Amino acid sequence: MSVLTLSNVWKRFGDVEVLKGVDLTLEEHDVVVLIGASGSGKSTLLRTINLIEQVDDGQVILSGDDITDPRVNVDKARARIGVVFQQFNLFPHMKVIDNVTLAARRVHKWPADKARDKGVALLEKFGLGDKVDEYSDRLSGGQQQRVAIVRAIMTDPELLLLDEITSALDPMLVGEVLDLVRDLKEGGSTMLIATHEMSFASTVADRIVFMHGGRILETGTPEKIFSAPERPETQEFLARIMHR
């Protein structure tokens, strides 16, 4: 069964149609990277999957469950999906470990020591072992973003959504975050990633999805998309972004 199936997803803000019938499927362990110009609807697509935006039409199916069905408990659905944002959005009034274990304790009702043990283990695995009891706003941007990723994967979500997770970082710090994402891929995570880092996209993606004007125009392996894009819009986008 597919981890994620989007079928004919539409989203409007007022009169502006931002998503115009998106279809997309992710199988288990798939890493799919969304590329496209600013305003093409990548973030909006990720937000509709996470039910932060309500779709105007179509379905979002998570491991067989239609989570756009109004009878579905949105909190339960969201708890099955891990999300990392551009601006990290850690909770500054909590320690790193409490950020990381919050959902495990509150939503998944893990006992406190089980949550802490796993949180500490993950933080150590990703080189944050000495930051466990630090307040999150005392960390560097790269460290904060790695904590945010640990927070998202803490309860082994079925799907990870990463929205431009490096674009708020100094170039020096981008590498450490992207290395972590590569680790997650090794570990078999199913991920949908929006990014403007084309070199990262080409190394991590199983499939690249090119979005343009709220539609998916072209899909393919990184080799195909980057060396032989079919659509003129894709060619133009890649030409622009490569020669910045």
Next chain:
Amino acid sequence: MTDGVPRVSWAPSDLEIARQHHRRKASGRSVLIALVSTLVFTAVVVVVLINSPGWESVKTTFFDFEVAKDSFPAVLEGLWLNIRVLFFATIGVAIVGTLLAVMRSLRGPVFFPLRALATIYTDLFRGVPVLIVLFLVGFGVPALDIVPRVPAAVWGTVAITLCYSAYIAEVLRAGMEAVHPSQRIAARSLGLSHAETLRVVVIPQGLRKVIPALMNDFVSMQKDVGLISVLGAVDAVRAAQIEVAVSYNFTPYVVAALLFVAMSFPVIRLTDHVSARMARREQSGGTV
């Protein structure tokens, strides 16, 4: 430590020593100026007071030590009532104020009635003088004859709670709105419910932002509990009034005033301390 490079521990350069010297001299000068101006100001006030034509009579009617000593126990006992009223009103305000703030922050058409109710309530009670609320609650509600008789101080506590809940609710709401929406989104994305998001993420952060404002309101509540005397409750103000009637001397009011100041002093100092500490934490630049 590595590569055999000698590590010299830091010693201030001549430049830094000169700068430190200059700063010390400058701060010494400011202290001196402050001291002298305070002394001059105090001296002027004292001289004007003492040389005013009515000073002798004011001294005997407001600052009579014997009267102060005699009235002190009664006024102090009255203050104990104020403290109890303050205690229960604070608990009441914390609960009602938080509820109102949460009600006002609810989104969506389903909650319109609740939101409207809370808005009307806060608008109303922020506008009406505390004294009038005291009269309405303290004399009006008992007159309805539907509730058992209770001491006037209880109605006083209720009235103070009603008023201050409205003020506190507004402060809390401002704090909650100052928490960036991305914090809510992050919490909801983790699967936390709306209520949990409020409780675990929004309220703790919002509260932090408004602690100095809350403490200020607490200080003014400390003195407004003295208003319950208008209902006949024998608090510090009322006790002083009784003593004044006995001695034909206003000194008991001064005693009550000093006791109120003494009661609020720790909180006022604490407020300053907390504000200063928060300012330091938020921004470490000491020169701006």
